[in-house]
Amino acid sequence: MSRRAAREKVLQALVAVDLGGTDAEEALEQVWRLRGDGEAEGDPSPEDEEFARRLLFGTLEEGRRVDGVLRTYSTGWDLDRMASVDRNVLRLAVYELLHVPATPVSVVMNEAVELAKRYSTEESGRFVNGVLARIVVHLEELRTRVGE
Incomplete structure (x- = not known):
């Protein structure tokens, strides 16, 4: 499994937590078991699991701060108005x-x-790119604030 696939699994777990109130640990366990075609998948490598867990639990633990960054740079969009997939991709x-x-x-x-x-729309790709491009301009400043 690649880091790309691990990010995909994390996104699926984030959406399950966001929409269904599913426990994060349970959501990750469920998505690890399924391939894209709905069939059972083997266990992830220890490295993939560690990377995915870091992304999932870090994103959730830093949720308020991450959402604050998104509110600042997603001009004209309330987080609640965004599609769940788009919101969680950005998070x-x-x-x-x-x-x-x-x-x-x-x-x-x-x-x-x-x-x-892949999981939302072609327009979502452009939207996500635009928001992230605005954030990246201020990335060093944001990283400094995170360290405070």
Whole structure:
């Protein structure tokens, strides 16, 4: 499994938590078991599981701060008005931008756009790209604030 696939699983778990109030641990366990075609999938590697858990639980733990960043840079959009997939793609990407600096910014942005296009709409890909592009301009400042 790749990091791309791990991000996909994290997005699925975030949406389950966001929409269904599912427990995060339970949501992650459920999405690990399913492939894209609904069939059972093998266990993730320890590295993939560690990466996914860091993204999922970090995104949830930093939710207020991440949502604050999104409110600031998603001009004209209330978080509640965004499609759940778009909102959670952005949450995941913002968390990774702020807290996983080893991942190149371009990778985070590309992965987020692809997730939005795959699970939402073509327009969602453009929307996600636009919001993230505004955030990236201020990324160093945001990372400094996170460290405070």
